[in-house]
Amino acid sequence: MNTKSPNQIIKADRVFDAKSGTSFDKGAIKIEGSKIVAIGKQSDFSNVEDAQEYSFEGSTLLPGLVDSHVHLTMPGDGSSVEDAMSLPDELLTLRAAYNAKNALLLGTTTLRELGAKNSTTFRMREGISRGLAIGPRLLLSGRPVTRTGGHCWMMGSEADGEDMIRKEVRTLVREGADFIKIMATGGGTAGTISHKTAYTLAELSSAIDEAHTHGRLTAIHCLSSQAMEDVVQSGGDMIIHGVFNTSDGAQVFDPRLAEKIAKSGISVNPTIHVRRIALKIAQQIIDDSEDERQTVQRMGELQKNMQNDPDKANMTPQDIIRLLEKGFEDRVGNARNLLESGIKLIAGTDSGWGAYPIGSFVDELECMEMAGLNPGEVLLSATIEAAKSIGCDDRVGSLEVGKQADLLVVAGDPTVDIGTLRSVKAVFLAGERVA
DSSP: OOBOOSEEEEEEEEEEETTTTEEEEEEEEEEETTEEEEEEEGGGGTTOOSOEEEEEEEEEEEEOEEEEEEOTTSOSSSOOHHHHTTSOHHHHHHHHHHHHHHHHHTTEEEEEEOOOSTTHHHHHHHHHHTTSSOOOEEEEOOSOBBOTTOTTGGGSOBOOHHHHHHHHHHHHHHHTOSEEEEEOBOOSSTTOOTTSBSSOHHHHHHHHHHHHHTTOEEEEEEOSHHHHHHHHHHTOSEEEEOOOBOTTSOBOOOHHHHHHHHHHTOEEEOOOHHHHHHHHHHHHHHHHOSSHHHHHHHHHHHHHHHTOOGGGTTOOHHHHHHHHHHHHHHHHHHHHHHHHTTOOBOOOOOBTSTTOOTTOHHHHHHHHHHTTOOHHHHHHHTTHHHHHHTTOTTTSSSOOTTSBOOEEEEESOTTTOGGGGGSEEEEEETTEEOO
């Protein structure tokens, strides 16, 4: 733990090439300080002096994972956003640090935070930089920009009208935001409707334009077709969720819109497992509850925290199970449609939200495989493609000379079985072994 040498040699039975999506056998890399200085066959590094050597048999060496979508101040225990954000900022900052450490130790070496309360994650990052905690490389949005009473309003960046929206973007940039998160529709916040747009085209365009003026990329929460249409017209950078809901709430895939997204080059983070975990928890509630009354009570709590949709009130436990099964199937199918339309899918968990604990990146990657990517493509989506999409591929995302030595070693071969990413043998951040 926490061992760092000026020169290190890392050897493994396989090394994953994030350019081709394949591995080569008996590979090794050389690290000097925090950077990769050489990559090749193990035989190329047989006589290196004054270097600490690590040799991992039966294992694969690959770049540290890049999660493009987390909520560090959320607990991932099924709590609603209203309950989670009711804690004092000091506790939320501690929770963020706890979650960031867990993500790092399980192999995520770069993490993009997509919405936290007030200045909590900015303070958390400062604490890590001062050596008070450990965590991955962080790209932070701070508070998401949302309409008054909109999705995640309690995080602290409500703004309406073009001028106020621009001012809020400028404020976030001043405070240290690396990019800007924008809520273009409602979501899982009480009083919002997920399939309704939250901003006019002019308002959304002002947020994106102001972000770009300050050199910041944008990530836009979209749970409706109209919102995605507006993102394309406004020149946004990444669509979050990317669900094709009509204005009356029906999920209907629109191939014409999908083609426009593909041609625009805008990527989509499909967030699939957040639906599957809700289904698993509902099934567990039914299995574990001692009587029907307890089942109804606990399922009612899950339902309340799930969507805040008044049309789903007074559902039976089995009704909720069927609803969740369909929700997961629809989300997988939606991602498959996006992929088949030529849209770049970017791995990102949405963890912290709902019942999805931070650190379980592999669950989302398995869902992306269900949507039609092969394991090598999934790995690319969780490494170099994710790094490109969030603007840090010059430093991380692949094992290349000159890049930061952010490394993950796992038992087995994830290009064959993506689940082997759970078998973490070592994690390096900037050349320092942290796990």
